[in-house]
Amino acid sequence: MKRTLPLIAAFVALLGLSACGGGASGTIVGVSVSSPATLSKIDTVPGTGAAAAVGSKITVNYTxxxxxxxxxxxxxxxxxSNSAMTFTLASGSLIEGWVQGIPGMKVGGKRTLLIPSSLGYGASGSGASIPPNSGLVFDIELTAVN
Known part of the structure; x- marks a missing residue:
């Protein structure tokens, strides 16, 4: 009986530790989450055509x-990644980083957006590929303003 009691106590302690998750923070294993502080727009190729504006229907290629x-x-x-994606540039249907980052681009232009989590998918993330609180980077080419 003297041996059984310590074994039971050790088993209960191990069971309690495994149930609490070992102190994990809720992040996806192997994925480091970081985010820029503010939205950054970097024009890598200036366009020469019509300019995109909030409310306009546009077509882009992006990664x-x-x-x-x-x-x-x-x-x-x-x-x-997607090519020839057409949509209306408006809040509610896109992440806010695109709504704020695309206006002013001209057809033929290419822009890189560094988007903070608050203007992306925020604390909820998106599916398995975008963890919560992740900053995003998009390379966008504006191919048409309709």
Whole structure:
């Protein structure tokens, strides 16, 4: 009986530790979450055509990455890419970083947006590829203003 009691106590202690999750912070294992402090717009190719404005229907090609402060170009894991995507540039249907970051671009232009989490998907993240509180980087090419 003297041996059984310490074994039961050790088992209960281990069970309690495993149930609490070991103190994990709720982040996805292996993914470092970082975010720029403010929205940055970097025009890599100035366009010469019509300018995009909030409310206009536009067509873009884009690629999106998680923001990585340790990378020289701030591009971490790629999570999305699309060509010839047409939409109305308006709040409610897009992340706010696009609504604030695309206006003023001209057709033929290419722009990189560094988007803080608060103007992206925020505390909720998006699916398995965008963890909560992640900053985002998008390379966007404006191909049409309709």
């Amino acid at each position: 999106g990455w998680l923001y990585n402060s340790a990378a020289s170009d701030f591009k971490g894991a790629k999570f999305d």
